[in-house]
Amino acid sequence: MASVxxxxxxxxxxxxxxxxxxxxxxxxxxxxxxxGPSGCGKTTMLRLLAGLExxxxxxxxxxxxxxxxxxxxxxxxxxxxxxxxxxxxxxxKENMSFALKLRHFPKDEIEKRVKESASILQxxxxxxxMPKQLSGGQRQRVAIGRAIVRKxxxxxxxxxxxxxxxxxxxxMRVEIARLYQKLNSTIVYVTxxxxxxxxLAGRVVVMNKGHIQQSGTPLDVYRKPQNVFVAGFIxxxxxxxxxxxxxxxEDFFYFSNQSVKIxxxxxxxxxxxKYSGKDVILGIRPDDIILDDKKIDHAxxxxxxxxxxxxxGHRENIYIKVGDQKILAVGEAFSNFSPGxxxxxxxNYKNIHIFDATxxxxxxx
Amino acid sequence: MNDIIFSLLQxxxxxxxxxxxxxxxxxxxxxxxxxxxxxxxxxxxxxxFTFLALLFMNIGGLLSIKNFVIFMFxxxxxxxxxxxxxxxxxxxxxxxxxxxxxxxxxxxxYPFLFQIYLSFHDLKLTTIMQWKQLGTIPFVGLKQYISVxxxxxxxxxxxxKLLFRTLLWTFVNIFFxxxxxxxxxxxxxxxxxxxxxxxxxxxxxxxxPQVVAVLALRGEFHSQYGFINVMIKKAIESFPWLASIxxxxxxxxxxxPLLTCILINVWLGIPFMTVIILGGLQSISKxxxxxxxxxxxxxxQKLKYITLPLIKPVLMPAVTLGTVWTFNNINVIYLVxxxxxxxxxxxxxxxxxxxxxxxxxxxxxxxxxxxxIFLILFMISISYSKMFEEKNTDKGAA
Ligand SMILES: Nc1ncnc2c1ncn2[C@@H]1O[C@H](COP(=O)(O)OP(=O)(O)OP(=O)(O)O)[C@@H](O)[C@H]1O
Ligand SMILES: [Mg+2]
Numbered sequence: 001m002a003s004v005x006x007x008x009x010x011x012x013x014x015x016x017x018x019x020x021x022x023x024x025x026x027x028x029x030x031x032x033x034x035x036g037p038s039g040c041g042k043t044t045m046l047r048l049l050a051g052l053e054x055x056x057x058x059x060x061x062x063x064x065x066x067x068x069x070x071x072x073x074x075x076x077x078x079x080x081x082x083x084x085x086x087x088x089x090x091x092x093k094e095n096m097s098f099a100l101k102l103r104h105f106p107k108d109e110i111e112k113r114v115k116e117s118a119s120i121l122q123x124x125x126x127x128x129x130m131p132k133q134l135s136g137g138q139r140q141r142v143a144i145g146r147a148i149v150r151k152x153x154x155x156x157x158x159x160x161x162x163x164x165x166x167x168x169x170x171x172m173r174v175e176i177a178r179l180y181q182k183l184n185s186t187i188v189y190v191t192x193x194x195x196x197x198x199x200l201a202g203r204v205v206v207m208n209k210g211h212i213q214q215s216g217t218p219l220d221v222y223r224k225p226q227n228v229f230v231a232g233f234i235x236x237x238x239x240x241x242x243x244x245x246x247x248x249x250e251d252f253f254y255f256s257n258q259s260v261k262i263x264x265x266x267x268x269x270x271x272x273x274k275y276s277g278k279d280v281i282l283g284i285r286p287d288d289i290i291l292d293d294k295k296i297d298h299a300x301x302x303x304x305x306x307x308x309x310x311x312x313g314h315r316e317n318i319y320i321k322v323g324d325q326k327i328l329a330v331g332e333a334f335s336n337f338s339p340g341x342x343x344x345x346x347x348n349y350k351n352i353h354i355f356d357a358t359x360x361x362x363x364x365x
Numbered sequence: 366m367n368d369i370i371f372s373l374l375q376x377x378x379x380x381x382x383x384x385x386x387x388x389x390x391x392x393x394x395x396x397x398x399x400x401x402x403x404x405x406x407x408x409x410x411x412x413x414f415t416f417l418a419l420l421f422m423n424i425g426g427l428l429s430i431k432n433f434v435i436f437m438f439x440x441x442x443x444x445x446x447x448x449x450x451x452x453x454x455x456x457x458x459x460x461x462x463x464x465x466x467x468x469x470x471x472x473x474x475y476p477f478l479f480q481i482y483l484s485f486h487d488l489k490l491t492t493i494m495q496w497k498q499l500g501t502i503p504f505v506g507l508k509q510y511i512s513v514x515x516x517x518x519x520x521x522x523x524x525x526k527l528l529f530r531t532l533l534w535t536f537v538n539i540f541f542x543x544x545x546x547x548x549x550x551x552x553x554x555x556x557x558x559x560x561x562x563x564x565x566x567x568x569x570x571x572x573x574p575q576v577v578a579v580l581a582l583r584g585e586f587h588s589q590y591g592f593i594n595v596m597i598k599k600a601i602e603s604f605p606w607l608a609s610i611x612x613x614x615x616x617x618x619x620x621x622p623l624l625t626c627i628l629i630n631v632w633l634g635i636p637f638m639t640v641i642i643l644g645g646l647q648s649i650s651k652x653x654x655x656x657x658x659x660x661x662x663x664x665x666q667k668l669k670y671i672t673l674p675l676i677k678p679v680l681m682p683a684v685t686l687g688t689v690w691t692f693n694n695i696n697v698i699y700l701v702x703x704x705x706x707x708x709x710x711x712x713x714x715x716x717x718x719x720x721x722x723x724x725x726x727x728x729x730x731x732x733x734x735x736x737x738i739f740l741i742l743f744m745i746s747i748s749y750s751k752m753f754e755e756k757n758t759d760k761g762a763a
């Protein structure tokens with residue numbers, strides 16, 4: 001139950017700039033998910049917030065109080081580490097009660113809280129085990145349990161599910177979501193799993209190279225990525241990017257390069273006039289490529305050849321080649337396409353993303 | 366010039382001799398290991414090797430019924446153990462380890478058995494000529510073992526006084542070894558620069574031959590010219606009030622021989638513990654300390670709840686080893702006090718044993734004495750490892 005503010009945070013290890021002026025405001029009881037490629041500084045942000053690492057410059061505030069020089073113990077923060085870091089020589093119960101013991105809580109209070117968290121996480125039967133006698137998912141829950149017994153103001157999760165298999169990851173994801181409802185506290189959660197980011201987050205913060213690229217609701221980040229990096233990072237399969245120019249023919253605008261010419265209705269790009277003749281990058285998600293004959297915009301359809309088809313169960317990935325341009329589309333499984341066959345498609349104009357070719361920033365609203 | 370060449374030839378000849386013997390042994394073992402699963406191995410090897418053995422015994426002049434029977438038993442034993450040992454496994458490791466193993470047998474097992482033999486007989490200055498001439502010494506049963514506890518090995522101290530002194534010596538030494546090693550290791554692990562250099566410097570006294578290190582330090586404890594007393598005198602010159610509270614030069618070697626030995630041995634033993642503990646500290650994952658920081662642990666709480674329990678697995682074997690070494694440490698005591706005219710006030714069990722054997726020439730008595738020391742040490746080691754295991758499984762099983 002606290003707000004957190006990063007103000008112009010810079011972090012350097014020796015001369016390596018890791019975080020380059022990060023500004024972020026996290027409201028009380030918000031679930032913020034930080035995503036970004038490996039090495040972009042996600043863990044570093046959490047460690048700075050937890051007080052495990054010194055800030056090079058800038059301020060961090062918790063509930064309006066500047067905590068730059070506060071030791072970790074005083075920040076009322078709990079962290080779940082990427083590798084869990086359960087104390088190997090203590091039982092589950094001792095692991096969970098360690099922090100309370102250090103704070104000289106009375107015995108029955110410790111007992112009560114451990115019991116409470118154990119029942120939330122279904123750990124009751126495991127309380128007397130050692131960490132090495134637990135499965136990955138159980139360790140994971142103990143690590144979370146160790147955090148929640150303290151009733152901290154802010155929870156920090158560092159890729160907590162990255163070591164689990166797909167099924168367990170799904171279960172734990174649901175469990176964390178449930179926990180968030182119950183605990184009513186602020187959570188900062190780092191992951192590079194898209195699904196976790198999309199499903200858990202109240203707000204997604206996309207980072208790259210020590211900068212925040214975009215911060216917004218999951219839907220926002222998915223529908224309106226602010227630059228090419230975010231557009232390419234969020235969403236699976238990855239968005240198609242086409243480089244080309246805006247051209248005006250008669251009264252209509254087109255995006256074109258050597259291979260394709262795509263009609264751009266005004267509603268998809270209102271400011272198109274301004275960019276006429278300029279280099280742009282057009283982004284389109286594979287899901288937004290229309291293959292269904294009934295829905296295709298027949299006036300402006302594009303035709304290409306199917307190269308490869310990957311069956312994914314209920315969907316399939318269709319790799320299409322139009323001239324030299326490769327485009328990935330997602331279609332219903334068991335379509336009638338076969339490699340080499342002709343395919344006609346058009347774009348879902350509502351969801352076209354246009355970026356400036358030099359700044360790579362979004363230019364259609 | 367010729368002398369040098371001759372010496373070199375001798376050396377090479379000796380090396381060649383060893384190589385050839387090892388080769389023969391390897392060949393002998395190899396034939397057993399390689400063909401262990403052949404049905405014919407029993408007859409062929411018993412026949413051929415007994416024949417060869419007879420030949421060699423004859424050449425060496427060792428031929429006797431007894432030796433022959435011993436060899437037959439050995440041969441059968443070897444055939445069966447190689448059958449059991451190899452059984453489809455790769456035998457190369459056994460073959461490679463065999464020479465070292467045989468060497469150990471010769472260097473450890475034989476003296477040990479001989480010691481047991483001695484301890485039940487009576488070999489001393491007056492019976493040694495009889496042993497030389499007749500090859501027999503009187504059998505006395507347990508008499509030597511009784512004497513160990515009733516007849517003092519030295520002029521001044523009996524067994525129990527020595528035992529007490531030994532336990533005191535061992536405990537104090539190990540305590541300060543661990544304490545000093547722990548403190549130094551902590552300092553070293555916090556050190557960001559020059560850690561390698563410091564670590565090397567710390568190991569120097571340990572790597573130096575103990576004789577050199579101990580004798581050098583013994584000089585520093587000399588009552589007139591030793592560094593320590595010189596420093597005390599200088600300190601008194603500068604701060605006269607020190608003298609008034611009773612500080613003054615100390616006759617270390619004659620008045621406090623045991624204390625001097627302990628001081629020297631503590632200094633000698635700390636580097637080993639430091640290196641071991643430093644290794645243990647560096648193997649502890651940083652993330653436990655991060656977790657503990659977040660849980661709110663102070664520096665000393667981390668030390669108590671994280672560091673100590675987690676270095677125990679490396680510390681316990683080191684303490685066990687250190688206990689045995691210190692209990693058995695004759696170097697320091699002998700070198701500091703043991704020369705002719707030296708005091709017996711610092712003697713512990715082993716140094717008393719050494720004097721009993723080689724100053725007073727009571728060989729059988731010493732053999733029994735050594736057996737008793739061995740048993741004490743054996744029990745100490747066992748109880749250490751029991752203690753350690755229990756602590757481990759205790760938690761593991763719960
Ligand atoms: N102690 C350190 N000393 C020097 N550089 C470090 C240190 N810790 C991290 N770095 C560097 O800082 C950068 C960011 O690291 P960080 O751990 O924050 O990445 P991350 O976003 O968490 O990546 P991942 O997704 O792989 O966990 C990396 O380039 C890393 O090499
Ligand atoms: Mg990380």
